[in-house]
Amino acid sequence: xxxxxxxxxxxxxxxxxxxxxxxxxxxxxxxxxxxxxxxxxxxxxxxxxxxxxxxxxxxxxxxxxxxxxxxxxxxxxxxxxxxxxxxxxxxxxxxxxxxxxxxxxxxxxxxxxxxxx
RNA sequence: UAAAGCAGCCGGAUAAUCGCGCAGAAAUGUGAGGAAAGUCCGUGCAUUCAAGGACAGGCCGCCGGAGAAACUCCGGACGACGUGAGUCGGUGGAAAGGACCACAGAAAUGUCGAAUUUUGGCUAGUGCGCCGCGUGAGUGCCAUAAGGCACGAACCCAGCACGACCAGGUGAGGAAAACCACGCUUUUCCGAACCGCCAAUAAUUCGAGGCGUUAAACUUAACGCCGAGACUGCCGAUGGAUUUUAUAUCACAGGCGAUGGUGCAACGGUGAGUUAAGAGCUUCACCAGUGGUAUCGAGAGGUAUCAGCUAGGCAACCCCCGGUCGAAUGCAAGAUUAAAUCGAAGGUUAUAAAGGCUGUCCGCCCACUUCGGAAAAAUCGCUAGAGUUUGCGGGUAACCGCAUUCCCAGACAGAUGAUUAUCUAGAAACAGAACACGGCUUAUGAACUGCUUUAUAAA
RNA sequence: GCGGAAGUAAUUCAGUGGUAGAAUGCAACCUUCCCAAGGUUGACGUCGCGGGUUCGAGUCCCGUCUUCCGCU
Numbered sequence: 100x101x102x103x104x105x106x107x108x109x110x111x112x113x114x115x116x117x118x119x120x121x122x123x124x125x126x127x128x129x130x131x132x133x134x135x136x137x138x139x140x141x142x143x144x145x146x147x148x149x150x151x152x153x154x155x156x157x158x159x160x161x162x163x164x165x166x167x168x169x170x171x172x173x174x175x176x177x178x179x180x181x182x183x184x185x186x187x188x189x190x191x192x193x194x195x196x197x198x199x200x201x202x203x204x205x206x207x208x209x210x211x212x213x214x215x216x
Numbered sequence: 217u218a219a220a221g222c223a224g225c226c227g228g229a230u231a232a233u234c235g236c237g238c239a240g241a242a243a244u245g246u247g248a249g250g251a252a253a254g255u256c257c258g259u260g261c262a263u264u265c266a267a268g269g270a271c272a273g274g275c276c277g278c279c280g281g282a283g284a285a286a287c288u289c290c291g292g293a294c295g296a297c298g299u300g301a302g303u304c305g306g307u308g309g310a311a312a313g314g315a316c317c318a319c320a321g322a323a324a325u326g327u328c329g330a331a332u333u334u335u336g337g338c339u340a341g342u343g344c345g346c347c348g349c350g351u352g353a354g355u356g357c358c359a360u361a362a363g364g365c366a367c368g369a370a371c372c373c374a375g376c377a378c379g380a381c382c383a384g385g386u387g388a389g390g391a392a393a394a395c396c397a398c399g400c401u402u403u404u405c406c407g408a409a410c411c412g413c414c415a416a417u418a419a420u421u422c423g424a425g426g427c428g429u430u431a432a433a434c435u436u437a438a439c440g441c442c443g444a445g446a447c448u449g450c451c452g453a454u455g456g457a458u459u460u461u462a463u464a465u466c467a468c469a470g471g472c473g474a475u476g477g478u479g480c481a482a483c484g485g486u487g488a489g490u491u492a493a494g495a496g497c498u499u500c501a502c503c504a505g506u507g508g509u510a511u512c513g514a515g516a517g518g519u520a521u522c523a524g525c526u527a528g529g530c531a532a533c534c535c536c537c538g539g540u541c542g543a544a545u546g547c548a549a550g551a552u553u554a555a556a557u558c559g560a561a562g563g564u565u566a567u568a569a570a571g572g573c574u575g576u577c578c579g580c581c582c583a584c585u586u587c588g589g590a591a592a593a594a595u596c597g598c599u600a601g602a603g604u605u606u607g608c609g610g611g612u613a614a615c616c617g618c619a620u621u622c623c624c625a626g627a628c629a630g631a632u633g634a635u636u637a638u639c640u641a642g643a644a645a646c647a648g649a650a651c652a653c654g655g656c657u658u659a660u661g662a663a664c665u666g667c668u669u670u671a672u673a674a675a
Numbered sequence: 676g677c678g679g680a681a682g683u684a685a686u687u688c689a690g691u692g693g694u695a696g697a698a699u700g701c702a703a704c705c706u707u708c709c710c711a712a713g714g715u716u717g718a719c720g721u722c723g724c725g726g727g728u729u730c731g732a733g734u735c736c737c738g739u740c741u742u743c744c745g746c747u
Contacts, residue, residue, distance in 0.1 A: 102236080107629070145629060156253090157647055161633095168634045171235065195362080201634065 105174070107145035107187050116145075116187045123214060126207035127196030128166065132215065133187035142183050144170060148192040162192045165201055169208040182215040 107113065116133040123130045136142070146166050148159040170190070173179055182188060190211075196204065 113629075147629075155647070160648065164633055168235080172634085175234075 104141050105144055107143040107189065113145060113189065116189050123211055125211050125214075126203065127193045127199070128204070128207050128211065129191040129193070130211045130215075131189040131191065132182070132185050133189075135184055136186050142179075142185060143187045145187070145189045146170075146192075147189060152192065152194045153197055158197060159192075162197055162204075165199075165204045166190050166192060166208060169201070169205040170212075172205070173209065173212060178209075178213075180213045180215060182212050185215075 107116070116131055121132045123132075146163045148162050150159070152162075153159055190208070196207070
């Protein structure tokens with residue numbers, strides 16, 4: 100789990116990020132990007148796995164934790180590239196990403212983050 | 217030894233690195249389950265409403281006990297299944313009444329028709345088909361890893377038209393819509409009441425049919441009664457006919473419904489007696505049910521005996537009986553603080569309308585009431601409880617009592633994770649708290665333990 | 676978290692405890708010089724799954740799985 104200042108909270112913040120309609124897809128994971136930053140506050144991140152992806156909470160939590168852990172490691176290495184210019188990011192997991200190992204998830208997240216212009 | 221039955225145990229461990237929630241000033245402590253699941257029952261807790269009355273309605277259903285309660289648990293009774301250990305059971309009433317019992321069968325619980333009373337009903341259907349980010353076989357194109365895009369029969373379907381026939385018609389009054397027309401207008405819908413028709417049930421009456429008795433005298437009358445009942449079935453006592461006068465024959469009257477057959481089920485069953493053959497025979501014996509009595513048991517019920525009553529199934533269809541339930545909404549309940557507040561409709565004299573009294577009606581209440589939209593922050597509720605561990609006592613048990621010990625998640629885009637190595641078993645199943653608790657149901661990996669039964673072998 | 680509905684042929688839908696149906700699609704044949712349309716015939720079903728009640732269950736009762744919808 101990330102520290103609180105990096106977390107995207109609040110329903111309206113999620114709505115605003117989706118409304119920008121700037122998204123990339125890779126390996127069953129979608130990345131939604133919000134608007135550009137104006138001040139120095141840290142980039143906030145949300146992780147979403149819908150109930151439609153799988154019925155069981157354990158499988159959904161597993162995917163969310165893997166995505167979160169992968170992002171945390173990249174943040175720690177300071178290897179996030181241009182993505183830190185934006186105010187908010189949302190990673191959405193789909194049924195294709197379900198059941199994949201940490202290595203595969205990590206590769207997808209890395210490509211997504213470094214592909215941001 | 218093998219195969220079964222019942223019960224129990226466990227729900228990964230260790231190390232390194234990088235992380236998260238909560239508490240705390242910090243050090244540090246602590247952090248998913250046996251089912252946290254399904255939401256199938258039952259509680260607590262919270263808010264709103266409840267003058268009163270009537271009627272509906274839900275749930276439960278062998279007996280005793282436990283429990284806050286329960287579609288809960290324990291012990292027992294009875295029934296069913298199993299060689300057995302055991303397992304399963306929504307298990308009151310069919311003699312208050314109604315419905316249903318296909319096919320087969322003579323017949324499925326009782327003749328047929330009409331009238332009156334009562335109750336219910338009085339259009340089915342066919343064709344064309346709006347809308348729709350509704351469902352969508354199939355087809356085409358692009359990509360060929362997944363897939364994406366387009367077309368799309370048919371169905372659902374607002375509505376429109378036609379409308380057979382087994383009977384519908386008149387219509388006070390009310391509502392909505394339309395207008396060069398504002399009307400004693402037109403159209404559509406609802407509809408009290410009346411007339412008529414159809415169906416059903418019960419009661420009564422009448423008729424038809426059948427049987428018996430009596431009378432007349434040869435097909436009628438009077439009185440009484442009425443569940444049906446196949447077969448070239450069985451019988452031929454009684455009455456009759458025939459002529460061969462008999463121990464005969466008769467698709468004659470009549471007697472019988474045993475037997476055969478149908479079916480899930482045929483009016484308790486089996487055997488004897490009686491008889492012309494038989495039976496439903498106030499005949500006898502045994503078995504089953506039912507009722508009475510005695511006795512054992514706390515009771516469900518068991519046993520014995522007498523009566524001689526015999527009653528189809530279905531209540532997991534309606535119903536009856538007994539018991540029980542204030543209703544609604546669920547912690548996103550709700551409380552406090554702060555901030556913000558737009559539109560539409562009806563009423564504002566009274567009535568009406570709308571709203572409330574949270575199943576319905578009567579009855580009562582109200583003067584600001586209803587509906588829709590937008591925006592949503594913090595704190596509390598929130599976890600010490602029908603609690604956990606161990607021991608003793610009571611009880612067959614469920615469970616209860618006393619003592620002792622411990623404090624053991626509390627989030628709000630939502631914590632308990634990732635990687636590597638070793639081990640059990642080269643790969644650990646099912647599965648993640650969201651107010652709490654008691655049950656039920658379902659999912660689930662590997663290894664192990666105890667008791668019991670049956671079979672086989674040996675001593 | 677709470678509440679409601681559905682599951683029947685390849686598809687969309689009927690179905691009063693008693694032999695599972697309709698339309699479209701599919702297959703074969705007829706018709707035509709050929710195709711379409713039309714006509715005739717046929718295959719299509721564990722009534723989501725598992726128990727129970729009943730002589731008999733798609734229908735009644737219980738459990739379970741899946742899908743969809745609504746409230747917040």
